[in-house]
Amino acid sequence: MSEESNSSTPPMGPTGPSAAEAREQMLDIYPKKTLRKRSKQILVNETPSTPAEIGANSRTVPGIITQRGCSYAGCKGVVIGPIYDVLHITHGPIGCGWYSWLSRRNMNKIRKEGETNYLQYSMSTDMQEDHIVFGGEKQLEQAIQEAYDEFKPKAISVYATCPVGLIGDDIHSVCRKMKEKLGINVFGFSCEGYKGVSQSAGHHIANNGVFKHMIGLDDTPVDFKYKINILGEYNIGGDAWEIDRIFALCGIKIIGTLSGGVSYDDITNCHMADLNVVMCHRSINYMAEMMETKFGIPWFKVNFIGIEGTKKSLRKIAQYFGDKALIDKVEEVIAKEMSEVRPVLEDVTTRTQGKTAALFVGGSRAHHYQDLFNDMGMQVIAAGYEFAHRDDYEGRDVLPSIKVDADSRNIEELKIEADPERYNASHAERKKSLEEAGFTFEDYEGMMRQMAKDTLVIDDISHHELEKLIELYKPNVIGSGVKDKYVIEKMGVPCKQLHSYDYGGPYAGFKGAINFYKEIDRMTSSKVWQLTRAPWHEAGDAPATETAEVPVGA
Amino acid sequence: MLEGTTAEIRERKALRVNPAKTCQPIGAMYAALGINKCMPHSHGSQGCCAYHRSHLTRHYKEPIVATTSSFTEGASVFGGLANLKTALSNIFTIYQPDIVAVHTTCLSEVIGDDIPTIIKKSKVEGIIPEGKIVIHANTPSFVGSHVTGFANQCEAFVKYLAESSEETKNVMNLFPGWVEPADMRELKRLASLVGVEFIMAPDTSDVLDSAMDGKYEMYPDGGTTVADLKAMGDSFLTLALGPLASTPAATTLEKKCNVPHKVLELPIGVSATDAYIDALRLAGDTSVPKELERERGRLIDMISDMSQYLHKKKVAIFGDPDHITSMVSFLVEIGMEPAIIVTGTPGKKWEAKIKEICKPVNEDVVVHAFSDIHYLHQWVKANPVDLLMGNTYGKFVAKSENLPFVRFGFPILDRVGHRAFPTLGYTGAMRLIEKITDAFFDKRDREDADQDIELVL
């Protein structure tokens, strides 16, 4: 959807006030300081082609019901957790490790007999009071030893939780010591939950750690003509496997998908790729940049959510390699896949056309999924991220003007230089000549440019704002997360969880698009909401009577 | 499935693998949700609160609202006073609860934030509006488990709110322990049937199993009211169900308001339910209605009908101490043989108690507190059992060992029944028997050779 394609329906759908008025109503209830803060984070998308400045990646006001989680969740939960053959140890009291145990649907499987899928395990130091008082380093060291003795993994990673940072345990020196002692890769992440303002800080910390401790360890050449990495794809519901399927058809080798469905060996070898393509810009742009600086691998943004995005992304990758055979092959694959997608989409669109959706989730999905809704002729009236930054809203061209605040300054920026031996100058040359021909790299134009004029953009939406939005517009479907799901559904609006996919999926690629169309069709056509009315509600003269629920003293 | 798990058990002193417990605040949050118009508030970084809300949501498939102090690095260094004050101001303005139940997290505990003082200051400064209440519970997770967090929150209700007017009323207090909303409803039904007037706290029925009617209420029409919490000080007796979850509240109430208390095991199974009913009868000076006796009789009938399938079947079970104590008693009652029993919550005395319960059927039962599911799995590999019982995480063990599996305890993230049907009381026990025998029969029907398939079982 863009400015030009403005149809006769108002930007906020057939009913309800203007976006500006809704914004006022959302802000109305807040105390002064909270109001000041929230008003920067709620915008009317008045000039989509030159997006206004949005408040993002700033602290959540205490006491506000937020969707956001912590840096540990972003680091262990999102970026590193999916690597199935690394043994993950959470250093801290039991909860953090417990909640991140299989609760995110980053699917993975062992590749061969004899391997262990550590995603099914939750390991932690289960710190007790004396560890807090006297320090937990010894406990951590022992835990690493015990994990090694019992499981003999090829690598062990350690994650610090809030109390660990406060008591000052030096997890990195413990990791170094154990790495030497055990002769396997052992590395730590200082991803204490109080760092930064959301999961986002954890993504950055994770990127740094993966880059320092895994990338570039294995220089074995990959004997394939077209080889790429997909960054920022986490294989929720099998998305990465669907993308794998498409690339296999096209004859393109994916060395590593960071980090969905990936193995430790894939990651250590993935600097042998010719190209990095980035799905979730928010969680992994750091990696793309660092790999380019060190190894010369160019990157650009792709999107395999929605058929338009998928087609465009495949074509761009083929053009990057510039090989006629590949370009033709990609067209052939697209044509074949589309012959399956088209009839489903046509059928579904007869029911979904003109319906409305709102999306509040993550750091890229609230943007990516707009494509799928647009495929179905649905109108996205409001959207926002849970933990993204301004560039994810306004596009990367605002990067130079983003001020680094105190919360972000504490996250290390690695100083990367070109690798004297392994920097691949031919990639850089190819990039240069392509750029001259109008090809774009390091490109992300952000969510707001693609949203219709006068729709709502809401960063880190609060419970109150979400309730207000539903009350005013009753969208036909909302894409959100688990904490909001049942709030939304109690109000009679179906909610699609876009973190867990409600245990469905995949939704990426062509087959994924079919799944998604059918799912949204089911949700927006569901009759269950009508069942909330009993026949006697219609009778008018026979309301249910309030009896004491438990007759006391009967 | 769990490929790295072998039958060889090594002693682990520092590494927890596949825990059978989680952290205190989630228990505090669950308890606070059972108070009418109460906002649970997590004083710490926002990650803990997000995790607790998500986890409870997955278990109940209901909205779980709670707020957080959203600590950043600064608050972690300088203390959370400012964050909590801002939070309270926002909460009372925007979400308008009657009461806010603050619980701490590991972080605020390590920092050492003094919550009562912050509450006092907030009152003086007018951040807490007239007539509104803020209470707190300390729930550091490097102590205890989610169950003790629940217990601490229940105790905080009493500490802050129970009042005695010196005039004892003919009302009994009921601390239900950490049980499901459906179980809380069942406890109330049973107490009403026996004819006892009572106040139950907390009460999550009609809060965490609220009806779908197209409207969202942040504070559904359920939960113990603040007025009732206050009135608990005037009751003539407290029944505390589940020693670990309910004793602290009951003893504190006795100390504070002179209400005598009696601790009972959770009414799971025949004798534990009998004990509950009998305690109600004695307390209310009433008699047990015929209807309830018939309910009990139907349970006994079912046990008798199914006993051939249950007899001496070996069970591996993990979960929370209070749940397990009663469940193990029930298993013994119906002729089954608990083989290995594990909880993540610390408790040496509990181990001894469980061994005592199992003695008539299995002198060699293995019982471990402060242990984990990985240990249980390893043990089962070397010592085959017939049935596994535990929370959802057990499904991986069940799959890898091809064991019939009955989901029981907290959390259950992949089935729906625990939200609707009680496992407490006589009817709850019937449901448990159904689940256990179904698990056996389903496996048999699926795996038996054609010539062995039975139509009738």
Ligand code: SF4
């Ligand atoms: S820090 Fe403590 S309270 Fe927070 S999730 Fe971890 S164990 Fe639980």
Ligand code: SF4
């Ligand atoms: S303690 Fe810190 S690391 Fe653990 S869940 Fe809470 S915020 Fe996250």
